[in-house]
Amino acid sequence: xxxxxxxxxxxxxxxxxxxxxxxxxxxxxxxxxxxxxxxxxxxxxxxxxxxxxxxxxxxxxxxxxxxxxxxxxxxxxxxxxxxxxxxxxxxxxxxxxxxxxxxxxxxxxxxxxxxxxxxxxxxxxxxxxxxxxxxxxxxxxxxxxxxxxx
Amino acid sequence: xxxxxxxxxxxxxxxxxxxxxxxxxxxxxxxxxxxxxxxxxxxxxxxxxxxxxxxxxxxxxxxxxxxxxxxxxxxxxxxxxxxxxxxxxxxxxxxxxxxxxxxxxxxxxxxxxxxxxxxxxxxxxxxxxxxxxxxxxxxxxxxxxxxxxx
DNA sequence: CCTTTAAGTTGTACTATACAACCGAACCCG
DNA sequence: CGGGTTCGGTTGTATAGTACAACTTAAAGG
Numbered sequence: 001x002x003x004x005x006x007x008x009x010x011x012x013x014x015x016x017x018x019x020x021x022x023x024x025x026x027x028x029x030x031x032x033x034x035x036x037x038x039x040x041x042x043x044x045x046x047x048x049x050x051x052x053x054x055x056x057x058x059x060x061x062x063x064x065x066x067x068x069x070x071x072x073x074x075x076x077x078x079x080x081x082x083x084x085x086x087x088x089x090x091x092x093x094x095x096x097x098x099x100x101x102x103x104x105x106x107x108x109x110x111x112x113x114x115x116x117x118x119x120x121x122x123x124x125x126x127x128x129x130x131x132x133x134x135x136x137x138x139x140x141x142x143x144x145x146x147x148x149x150x
Numbered sequence: 151x152x153x154x155x156x157x158x159x160x161x162x163x164x165x166x167x168x169x170x171x172x173x174x175x176x177x178x179x180x181x182x183x184x185x186x187x188x189x190x191x192x193x194x195x196x197x198x199x200x201x202x203x204x205x206x207x208x209x210x211x212x213x214x215x216x217x218x219x220x221x222x223x224x225x226x227x228x229x230x231x232x233x234x235x236x237x238x239x240x241x242x243x244x245x246x247x248x249x250x251x252x253x254x255x256x257x258x259x260x261x262x263x264x265x266x267x268x269x270x271x272x273x274x275x276x277x278x279x280x281x282x283x284x285x286x287x288x289x290x291x292x293x294x295x296x297x298x299x300x
Numbered sequence: 301c302c303t304t305t306a307a308g309t310t311g312t313a314c315t316a317t318a319c320a321a322c323c324g325a326a327c328c329c330g
Numbered sequence: 331c332g333g334g335t336t337c338g339g340t341t342g343t344a345t346a347g348t349a350c351a352a353c354t355t356a357a358a359g360g
Contacts, residue, residue: 084338
């Protein structure tokens with residue numbers, strides 16, 4: 001019964017539609033933190049601090065892009081730079097208390113929005129959907145290893 | 151067993167990760183057509199032509215944004231404007247043969263990329279994943295109806 | 301008719317991004 | 331150990347996508 005090509009077509013179309021709206025949706029949901037800023041802060045929290053280069057590598061961004069993003073977040077008082085003990089060239093980026101607060105606030109907003117949006121899904125469906133997304137993104141990550149540029 | 155909050159968290163994180171990469175991925179996959187251009191052309195094909203205003207409404211874009219996007223696509227020879235028979239203010243946008251060709255080419259590339267990426271998924275999983283994405287985006291669409299701006 | 305509304309364009313500004321050139325520190329080989 | 335090489339980061343420059351506001355022209359409607 002499942003038509004493989006139709007499914008692929010749908011997946012492609014719906015993911016594209018989602019991607020197109022994501023930035024604007026994030027801006028609406030939390031104007032004080034862009035999707036990218038949010039992501040970088042969340043990574044810093046999760047990792048307990050890391051270098052700009054690590055962020056660039058992880059998110060496939062140019063180091064200049066990360067440098068400017070971080071400069072903005074520092075200006076806002078959300079991150080601070082600490083000397084890296086083992087390499088004087090590097091700086092380790094850390095969330096400030098203010099950054100952690102803002103991140104927590106935004107994360108809560110997002111959580112609520114998702115909870116609302118997915119409120120009528122049953123647990124098993126949510127679980128499967130989460131699993132599929134993980135699997136999809138993991139395959140993406142694999143492909144990226146082989147990609148040339150960026 | 152499925153933990154609802156954990157699933158929500160994962161869905162949120164993975165969708166965000168995907169959104170962040172989508173544009174760059176599209177640029178890599180088909181440099182000649184950005185994600186937005188692709189989307190607009192695909193909509194024109196699907197609809198068999200429509201007005202700029204319709205595109206703006208459908209994709210929640212400002213009309214100036216659409217105007218410039220279309221201007222670009224026209225410059226590339228991918229779309230043409232025809233007078234709207236019933237309203238002299240409006241123009242109906244149509245794909246040109248060249249636009250249709252390019253779109254078909256890009257769509258084929260995308261299809262291949264997705265087929266490759268999802269090659270090891272079995273049919274039932276693909277079908278369910280497609281269904282979940284449809285359902286997710288549909289709820290998004292509903293929320294957007296209530297949103298104020300844009 | 302004359303006001304209001306709708307479709308589109310243009311001016312302006314901002315953000316995210318990339319690439320290239322650069323700086324300075326650290327690393328490593330001979 | 332010393333000088334070339336690599337690495338982390340910043341800055342200059344350019345581009346794309348987007349929004350908002352002001353404007354133009356045309357339709358619609360009392």
